[in-house]
Amino acid sequence: MVLTRFGIALISLLAVSVIIFWCVEMLPGDAAERILGRNATPEALALLREKLHLDLSAGQRYLRWLTAFLSGDMGTSLVAERPVADYISSRIANTALLSGLALLLYIPVSITLGVLTAIHRGKPVDHAISVVVLVLMCLPEFVIGILLISVFAIKLAWLPPLALIDQARSFGELLELIALPTITIVAAMSAYAVRMMRESLIEVLESSYVLMARLKGLPKRRVLLFHALPNALGPAINITALNVAWMIGGVVVVESVFEFPGIGRLMVDSISHKDVPVILAISMVMTGAYIATNLVADILVILLNPKLR
Amino acid sequence: MASSWPVAQIRDLTVDYHGERGWTRAVDGVSLEIGNGEALGLAGESGSGKTTVAYTLLGERRGASRVGGQVLFRGRDILAMPAGELLSVRGRSIGFVPQNPMASLTPSMKVGGQVAEMLRFHAVETPQGVGARVVELLDSVGIPNPVAAARRYPHELSGGQQQRVAIAMALACRPDLVILDEPTTGLDVTTQKRILELLAALKRETAVSMLYVSHDLASLAQICERVAVMQKGRLVEVAHTSSLFADPRQEYTRDLIAAVPRLDRPPAGRIEAPPPRHAPNLLEIDRLAVSYARRPLFGLGKPPADADSVKGVSFAVQRGKTFALIGESGSGKSSIARAVAGLTRPRAGAIRFNGEALPALARQRSTLLRRKIQIIFQNPDSSLNPRKTVRSILARPLSMFSRLDAVAREARVIELLQAVRLDPAYADRRPHQLSGGERQRVAIARALAAEPELIICDEILSALDVSVQASVLQLLQTLQRERGLTYLFISHDLAVVRWFAQDIGVLRQGAFCELGDTETTLSAPKSPYTIQLLEAVPRIDAGPPPETQPA
Numbered sequence: 001m002v003l004t005r006f007g008i009a010l011i012s013l014l015a016v017s018v019i020i021f022w023c024v025e026m027l028p029g030d031a032a033e034r035i036l037g038r039n040a041t042p043e044a045l046a047l048l049r050e051k052l053h054l055d056l057s058a059g060q061r062y063l064r065w066l067t068a069f070l071s072g073d074m075g076t077s078l079v080a081e082r083p084v085a086d087y088i089s090s091r092i093a094n095t096a097l098l099s100g101l102a103l104l105l106y107i108p109v110s111i112t113l114g115v116l117t118a119i120h121r122g123k124p125v126d127h128a129i130s131v132v133v134l135v136l137m138c139l140p141e142f143v144i145g146i147l148l149i150s151v152f153a154i155k156l157a158w159l160p161p162l163a164l165i166d167q168a169r170s171f172g173e174l175l176e177l178i179a180l181p182t183i184t185i186v187a188a189m190s191a192y193a194v195r196m197m198r199e200s201l202i203e204v205l206e207s208s209y210v211l212m213a214r215l216k217g218l219p220k221r222r223v224l225l226f227h228a229l230p231n232a233l234g235p236a237i238n239i240t241a242l243n244v245a246w247m248i249g250g251v252v253v254v255e256s257v258f259e260f261p262g263i264g265r266l267m268v269d270s271i272s273h274k275d276v277p278v279i280l281a282i283s284m285v286m287t288g289a290y291i292a293t294n295l296v297a298d299i300l301v302i303l304l305n306p307k308l309r
Numbered sequence: 310m311a312s313s314w315p316v317a318q319i320r321d322l323t324v325d326y327h328g329e330r331g332w333t334r335a336v337d338g339v340s341l342e343i344g345n346g347e348a349l350g351l352a353g354e355s356g357s358g359k360t361t362v363a364y365t366l367l368g369e370r371r372g373a374s375r376v377g378g379q380v381l382f383r384g385r386d387i388l389a390m391p392a393g394e395l396l397s398v399r400g401r402s403i404g405f406v407p408q409n410p411m412a413s414l415t416p417s418m419k420v421g422g423q424v425a426e427m428l429r430f431h432a433v434e435t436p437q438g439v440g441a442r443v444v445e446l447l448d449s450v451g452i453p454n455p456v457a458a459a460r461r462y463p464h465e466l467s468g469g470q471q472q473r474v475a476i477a478m479a480l481a482c483r484p485d486l487v488i489l490d491e492p493t494t495g496l497d498v499t500t501q502k503r504i505l506e507l508l509a510a511l512k513r514e515t516a517v518s519m520l521y522v523s524h525d526l527a528s529l530a531q532i533c534e535r536v537a538v539m540q541k542g543r544l545v546e547v548a549h550t551s552s553l554f555a556d557p558r559q560e561y562t563r564d565l566i567a568a569v570p571r572l573d574r575p576p577a578g579r580i581e582a583p584p585p586r587h588a589p590n591l592l593e594i595d596r597l598a599v600s601y602a603r604r605p606l607f608g609l610g611k612p613p614a615d616a617d618s619v620k621g622v623s624f625a626v627q628r629g630k631t632f633a634l635i636g637e638s639g640s641g642k643s644s645i646a647r648a649v650a651g652l653t654r655p656r657a658g659a660i661r662f663n664g665e666a667l668p669a670l671a672r673q674r675s676t677l678l679r680r681k682i683q684i685i686f687q688n689p690d691s692s693l694n695p696r697k698t699v700r701s702i703l704a705r706p707l708s709m710f711s712r713l714d715a716v717a718r719e720a721r722v723i724e725l726l727q728a729v730r731l732d733p734a735y736a737d738r739r740p741h742q743l744s745g746g747e748r749q750r751v752a753i754a755r756a757l758a759a760e761p762e763l764i765i766c767d768e769i770l771s772a773l774d775v776s777v778q779a780s781v782l783q784l785l786q787t788l789q790r791e792r793g794l795t796y797l798f799i800s801h802d803l804a805v806v807r808w809f810a811q812d813i814g815v816l817r818q819g820a821f822c823e824l825g826d827t828e829t830t831l832s833a834p835k836s837p838y839t840i841q842l843l844e845a846v847p848r849i850d851a852g853p854p855p856e857t858q859p860a
Contacts, residue, residue, distance in 0.1 A: 208412040215367050216478065217400030218430055226426075230417040306417060306462040 009291045013284060017069075020283045021062050024276055030054055031078040031274045052078050065280060075277035079270075084281045088263060092285060094165060095255070095262035098178060099247055102185040106243070110190045111229075114197020114236065119224070121202060129194070136191040141250050145184040145257040152180060163258040181258045188250060189243045196239040201232040234301050241297035248286050314384040316486045316518040317343040317366060322378040324361050324370075324542075335361050335373065337542040343486065348512055348519035350533035350550070352526055352565065354774040355745060358542040363488050363522045367403055368395045383485070401431040404479030404487040404517075409495055410471035414463035420474045421447075421459025427481040446477040451507055468638075469500035473507065480511065486518045493528055497637035498801060502845040505531050524774050526569050527847035530554060538562050554849050568779040570804035572831070572846055576779055588627040590664075591795045592649065592763055596621040597658035599644040617656060619644045620819040626763070626812070631789070631796040633810035633827070635803060635842070641819040642799045646767045649797060650684040662763070680710045683756035687768040689748035693740040699726070699751055700736040706758040725754040729784060746777035753784065757792075765797045770805060782809055804846050807831055815839050 032048040033040060049055045053064065068075055074084040113133070117126045136144065153161035163181050168174035204210060205228055213227040252264035259265070263282050270278040302308045324336035336358040343349045353359040364371050365380050368387045380387045382398060390398070399405075407413035415423060424443045428434040434442050447455035450473040463471055472492060479487050492508070493501040509532055512519060523529050529536050530550055537547040538561065546559045557563045570576060599619040619641040626632040634642040647653040649660060651671030660667040662682065668674045686692040693702060703722045707713055713721060723733040729750040740748055749769060756764050766785070770778040782805065788794055800806050806813060806827065813830050815823040815838065822836040834840050 208407060208409060209415040211369075212405070212407055212413040212475075213415065215369065215399055215405040216427055216430075217396045217398070218426060219396065222426070222430065226418065227415045231415070304417060307464045 005295060009295075012291060013287055016283055016287045017066070017280055018062070020280060021065070021276065022058075024271070024274060024279055025058050027271075027274060029274065031276070034273045035079060061276075065277065069280075069284075074281045077270075077275055077278050079273045079275045079278075084277050088266065088278065088281055088285070091261060091263045091266045094260070095251060095264060097165075098181055098255075098260065098262060099185070099251060101178065101182050102189065102247065103244070105182065105186045106189050106193070107240075109186060110193035110197055110236065110240075111233075113190065113194045114201060115224070115229070117194065117198045118201035118205065118232075121198075126198075130198075133191045133194045136187050137195070139188075140253075141184055141188040142253050142257050144187050145181070145254055148180050148184055149257075161258075163260040166261050178260075181254050181260050184254050184257075185247060185250065189247060193236055193239050193243060197232065197236045200235040201228060204228045204232040207231075230304055233304055237297050237300050237304070241294050244293040244297075245290055248290055314381070315342050315344050316347075316383065317341075317520070318379070318381040319362065319366070320379040320381065322362065322365060322380060323376070324358070324365065324373045325375040325377075326372070327374040332374075335542055336365075338378075339539070339542075339544050341537055341544070341547070343518050343520060345485075346512075346516040346518055347535070348521055348533040350529035350536035351520060351522045351539065352524065352529055352536055353539035353545075354524060354565075354776060356541070357539040359522050359539045360490060362539070363490055363520055366486070366488055366520065367399055367405060397431070400427055400484075401433070401482045402484050402486070404482070404484040406472070406475050406479045406487060406489040406492045408491040410475045411463065411468060413475060414471055416463055419460055419462055420466065424459070424474065424478050424481055427478055431482045433482045442481075446481055447474070450474070450477045450480075450511075451503075452477075467500075468496050469504060472496065472500075472504055476504075476507065476511070480515065480517065483515070484517065486520065489519060489521045489523075491523050491525075492521075494523070494525065498803070498845040499637065499841060501528070502847070505847070508532055525847070526554075526566060526775070527849050530849050531847060538565065565776055566849065568776040569849060570775075570778070570802065570807070571849070572804050572807050572843065575808040576782070588629050590625040591628040591662065592626040592632075592797065593661040593664075594625070594645070594649070595623050595659040595661070597623070597645065597648060597660065598656045599641065599648055599653055600656040601644075618819050619648070619655075621658065622814075622816075622819070622821060623658075624812075624814050624821070624824060626795055626797055628762075628795055629789070629793045630812065631798050631810040633798045633800060633806040633813045634816060635800060635806060635813060636816035637801055639818075640816040642816050643767055644819075645816075646684065646765050646797065646799050649763075650682060650765055651679075652684075676710065680759045681762045682765070683759050683761040683763070684765040684767060685749075685752050685756050685769045688772050689740070689745065689752045690772070692752055693748060693755075695740050697739065698736065699738055699740075699743075702740075702751060703736075703755055703758050706755060710759050721758070725758055728757060728788065729754045744777075745773055746781060749773060749777075749781055750784070753781075753788075757788070761794070763795045763797065765799070767799045768801070770800065770802070778805065785809075802846075803831070803842055815842065 030049070031052060032045050032054055036044055036048060053061060056064070065075060076082065077084050077087050080087055113129055117129050120126045149161045152159045159179050160177055161180070163177045165174055165177045168177055210223060210228050213223045218227075251262065252267060254260070255262045255264035256268060263285065267279065267282045270282070319339060319341040322336055322339045323334065326333045326335055339358070339362055341349065341362075351359045351363065361371065361373070365376060366382070366387065368390060370376060376388055382403065387395065387398065414420065421443050424446055425439050428439050428442055429436070443459055444455045447458055452458045452470055452473050458466070458470070463474070466474065476492075489508070493504050496504060505528060508519075511517065512532065519532065521529060521532050526536075533550055535547060536550050536553050538545045538553075538559070540561050546553065546557065546562050548558070553562065554566060557566055567576070597619055598617045598621050600617045618639075622641075622645060624632070634645060636642040644653060648655045651667075651669065651674055654669045662678065667678065671679055700722055703725055704718055707718050707721055722736055726733050726735055731747060731750050731754070735743070735747070740751070743751065749772075752769070770781060773781060785796065786809070789796065796810075798806065798810055810827050813823070813825065813827045814821050815830075815836065817838050823830055823834060823839045830839070831843065834843060
């Protein structure tokens with residue numbers, strides 16, 4: 001079972017690399033033209049192409065990349081002329097910090113708000129939270145980001161508008177810099193999860209076993225935390241896996257809004273330079289992260305539901 | 310523990326619901342008393358308010374907008390109790406056994422833990438003693454290997470064992486009163502019998518008082534000293550069990566008792582239809598095997614033969630007669646029904662209809678064949694589209710199987726409603742505006758719309774009240790006589806089938822252990838399993854338990 005999943009994961013990674021490679025291939029121009037810019041002479045172009053192995057056919061270049069990748073070598077960035085591994089590792093760390101922090105906040109925020117709306121269903125608390133959540137669901141993440149900047153960075157001047165975290169000198173400064181992009185991601189992600197948590201908890205609260213737990217004379221808190229919540233988390237965990245998938249794409253947009261030095265922005269830059277090895281490396285990292293979160297979500301759902309064990 | 314107060318007194322209880330159509334009175338001026346160590350039965354059809362009364366004893370309003378009167382537990386009014394005090398009464402002094410144990414045990418928590426939390430939160434046991442007491446409780450309700458069972462999740466137990474766990478939970482804190490809400494409905498007959506025996510034994514040993522809510526008079530007769538009968542929110546009659554059954558005062562009670570299917574005598578109003586002695590076979594089943602096992606090799610291989618849920622069954626149904634398939638859950642009776650209806654592809658074997666081999670799946674069958682074989686399902690709530698009116702539910706098979714213009718179709722809809730004894734005005738209603746029995750009649754009318762020769766009835770009575778069951782059975786018999794219909798009737802209830810089906814097959818674990826005509830098979834059963842099933846049928850005249858002395 002785990003082995004099949006692992007095999008499928010490898011096949012997916014391979015397929016993604018082929019698709020990404022050919023997509024980039026279809027873009028007009030090549031890295032040599034991008035590097036040399038307007039004052040490129042045909043001779044200089046030919047020389048650079050030979051150096052970057054751009055004179056080889058697309059198939060050959062893909063195979064060269066694949067064999068190197070399989071032996072653990074991600075190649076050299078065409079533009080920065082540095083090994084891709086070094087080049088992207090610090091960016092990955094930044095993005096991992098941002099998404100990790102967002103995920104860490106997202107889980108308690110969605111559960112708490114979902115539970116609050118479910119147990120106060122139809123009351124002012126539910127309406128207030130639900131309206132905010134629905135508005136956030138409708139707004140694209142860059143709008144949320146820009147709104148946050150205009151309020152907290154420009155109007156109130158509490159937080160810096162740009163998240164240039166490489167310039168942070170202390171941990172406190174780092175938190176200040178990373179706050180707005182994190183909140184943007186959490187707001188965009190939690191909206192769906194809160195709705196999902198609310199629906200699934202309402203259904204569970206109306207179940208016979210919750211009624212039974214109440215008729216056993218158990219305190220409210222016990223009924224909620226031990227009888228209702230564990231059975232309501234399943235759908236919320238599945239939506240989290242979808243959310244993480246969204247976040248992998250959304251992080252690109254959010255990083256661009258806040259000038260955040262992560263792989264999302266690097267990806268955008270690399271595509272405009274047609275820096276194929278970097279693009280492929282980032283795609284592999286993103287796909288891997290996506291597959292891993294889905295796997296973790298599946299395992300969690302199975303662990304929470306004894307029937308599936 | 311003896312108190313001067315009776316365990317429970319309900320005084321002039323009224324419960325009202327406020328809905329779209331204004332106020333509805335669910336319980337109207339009910340007064341009852343439960344004595345120490347007494348078991349009071351509360352009988353009535355669905356919608357009679359009996360469950361509502363039972364829940365108010367636990368202080369549970371179930372969305373009621375207004376509750377009037379008094380519900381006294383040992384002299385304290387449960388309706389006026391502060392929330393904290395109510396929690397200490399619930400579970401601690403009043404136990405509860407639910408209708409559907411599968412749905413009522415928390416799926417994510419081990420059953421031992423669910424019993425243990427009762428002991429812990431009501432502080433009736435020292436923390437060190439909880440584990441041992443849980444095992445003792447599970448043992449006392451007859452769960453084999455209680456140490457291992459305590460570590461299981463609810464879904465790992467059978468329906469009967471789940472109900473035993475729920476009973477152990479209800480008795481955990483040694484309460485004064487246990488409320489049982491239809492505790493055996495939904496269980497197999499033999500399981501039901503064992504649960505009833507357990508309840509009777511626990512009552513003798515612990516002298517706990519009980520309020521036993523059920524529509525099943527025969528079960529009530531085995532547990533309760535007194536029975537109260539409710540109808541439309543009102544109390545019709547309260548009497549000692551023996552006198553209630555021997556000499557019911559009210560006509561409604563008499564009707565209820567008469568509707569209980571009995572093995573020893575035919576139901577009132579049974580239609581004797583002498584069918585032709587040797588009718589030709591309409592349906593022949595030859596070594597039918599059905600398997601739900603997953604096929605190896607990504608669904609390409611053959612499923613293993615030893616995983617069959619129906620193991621090579623053969624029988625024949627004669628035209629114009631009724632063949633009953635009897636068995637408990639998991640016996641394969643519904644799998645046979647689904648195979649005949651073309652909903653499941655059999656693993657092996659042949660089905661012949663009118664002497665011709667029947668294609669396996671309904672979509673491979675001709676329109677004519679599909680018209681001639683109709684199926685009615687167990688639960689009309691889920692087999693009728695809730696968004697459609699009765700008219701469009703009935704018009705659908707008409708437009709599929711016949712070419713009628715709008716006027717003729719409307720006439721047919723009215724005719725069908727009349728055939729199932731429903732008011733033609735019902736054509737404009739939607740399923741949720743009908744009662745359970747009326748919905749099942751619509752389902753029957755839908756089957757009739759196709760003018761079938763064979764109707765497969767898959768447990769069509771089990772979701773219905775006893776009195777409604779009786780009238781639906783009578784309807785089926787009338788239709789059979791009028792239209793020469795053939796029924797393949799699937800049921801777990803021998804008493805129903807006894808007077809309804811001419812032929813019977815008793816299924817156990819996918820194979821027949823008895824096959825033949827009903828009369829001889831049931832009067833002289835050969836298989837020990839059939840005998841066991843016959844003995845499990847609850848009898849009203851079995852007599853109530855000896856009257857217990859007030860504790």
